[in-house]
Amino acid sequence: MNFYLFFIHPQLKDLLLEELKRRHSKLSLSFSNKEFLSMKGPEGYEVHLEKNPLVFAKRMGIFLDKSADPGEYAVRVKEGEYWNYELIRTPCDTYDIVESPKPEGAPARAWHKIDEACKHFEWKIKAGEIVIEIGSAPGGISYYLLDKGAELYAVDPAKMDPSLKGFKHIQRSIFDVDRRDLPTHCDWLISDLNLSGDLNVVQCARIAAYYSKLKGGFLTIKTPQDFDVKHMKKWAKSFENFETTLFHLPSHRREIGLFFRNTALSN
Secondary structure, three states: OEEEEEEEOOOOHHHHHHHHHHHOOOOEEEEEOOOEEEEEEOOOOHHHHHHOOOOOEEEEEEEEEEEOOOOOOEEEEEOOEEEEEEEEOOOOOOOOOOOOOOOOOOOOOHHHHHHHHHHHOOOOOOOOOEEEEEOOOOOHHHHHHHHOOOEEEEEOOOOOOOOOOOOEEEOOOHHHOOHHHOOOOOOEEEEOOOOOHHHHHHHHHHHHOOOOOOOEEEEEEEOOOHHHHHHHHHHHOOOOOOEEEEEOOHHHOOEEEEEEEOHHHHO
């Protein structure tokens, strides 16, 4: 029998517990505080956690021992007591990501989302690449893209911040946009739509299907509920021919992100 540690994002403990119940029912709760959960489970179960990482855990580990001094990977439980653990490495591990200061000119906090996603996935948006951004207003992500020199097509019926220049605003609902409204080529697709997970993924997958040479994309899914946990695997499978990761980043608050990439085109 081993003990497995799952580090918690603020305000997401309920979703982490639901995800554990649905996806890793062989684990049972042993201990919890505001920073992590300790779950008891079979020896060697880390293999299953590596293959099926938890979206709502910002880090996973195998408990090693208690000590007065921290090891390389350790969590302080109380004064003079640390729990040391062996790291379980997965693409969902966002424990070390720190929210960067938002530039003064960025018109919305969404700037943090794209900044953190690019850092976490070592994703470089190059000058001249064509990006379609859905749900762009008022322009927090747009500011980041334009700063990188991207050729931006921003899709949103709402107005963009007037300080942003040098992009095309398709001022329509995504439900009314079709192939004729969009550029003939697209490198990256980004969405920060204020829609449910199912609606957001369906619309993004529809747009992605227009472009056989799409390098990949990034979308956020707002305010997931307990029942959404059962849909996450379906969302990840919606982008065929792409390597897909569901994750949570510090700036997302109660949101999750979905990053997909065609490694043959984007390296």
